[in-house]
Amino acid sequence: MSKHVAGPEIERLIQLLARLPGLGPRSARRAALHLIRKREELFGPLTDAMQVAREKIITCKTCGNIDTVSPCTICQDNRRDPSVLIVVETVADLWALERAQALSARYHVLGGTLSPLDGIGPKDLNLASLAARVAVDGVTEVILAVNATVDGQTTAHYITDLLSHLEVKTTRLAHGVPIGGELDYLDEGTLATAMRSRTDF
Ligand SMILES: [Zn+2]
Numbered sequence: 001m002s003k004h005v006a007g008p009e010i011e012r013l014i015q016l017l018a019r020l021p022g023l024g025p026r027s028a029r030r031a032a033l034h035l036i037r038k039r040e041e042l043f044g045p046l047t048d049a050m051q052v053a054r055e056k057i058i059t060c061k062t063c064g065n066i067d068t069v070s071p072c073t074i075c076q077d078n079r080r081d082p083s084v085l086i087v088v089e090t091v092a093d094l095w096a097l098e099r100a101q102a103l104s105a106r107y108h109v110l111g112g113t114l115s116p117l118d119g120i121g122p123k124d125l126n127l128a129s130l131a132a133r134v135a136v137d138g139v140t141e142v143i144l145a146v147n148a149t150v151d152g153q154t155t156a157h158y159i160t161d162l163l164s165h166l167e168v169k170t171t172r173l174a175h176g177v178p179i180g181g182e183l184d185y186l187d188e189g190t191l192a193t194a195m196r197s198r199t200d201f
Contacts, residue, residue, distance in 0.1 A: 064109030064126040066091050074106060081105045083140040087159060089113055089147060097145060108133065113151040114158055134168050144172045
């Protein structure tokens with residue numbers, strides 16, 4: 001057993017912080033010390049913010065996004081293009097696309113991908129309402145913004161089949177050379193896909 005250097009309350013704080021993604025025990029100790037040092041301006045407000053967030057966070061019944069209101073802020077935003085629906089695996093992916101500000105549309109969060117090996121089937125994902133949303137809401141394009149993994153592509157094919165009876169275009173994200181990417185450093189799969197999906201200059 002490791003030797004404790006602080007009282008049980010502080011040890012518990014460190015242990016909990018160490019469970020956060022990206023924080024190991026060492027970073028957790030540093031974070032705990034930082035919080036303790038900044039008790040007034042950081043620790044207090046952070047505790048309050050966490051408490052409020054914990055009480056108010058809900059899942060949007062329309063799209064599966066996380067917010068404090070349902071329909072969520074994005075679903076309620078009338079300035080977004082109502083004809084486009086972007087399908088993502090997780091809320092993290094939704095946030096990433098929002099940060100990129102590439103398109104002002106609405107989303108549908110699946111909550112994962114189909115994965116026969118892990119026993120994750122269509123019923124385990126937020127798929128039931130997708131076809132209904134597309135049919136009712138006047139959506140003309142569904143963008144399958146899923147990961148470029150085997151499971152992601154399996155899911156994309158499943159959704160394409162699911163929506164095939166509807167008058168809607170399904171598209172997927174382009175796979176290719178990342179911005180600032182040097183060809184010599186790319187893996188062969190990425191390079192080959194980029195070559196196949198070349199576009200006019
Ligand atoms: Zn929503």
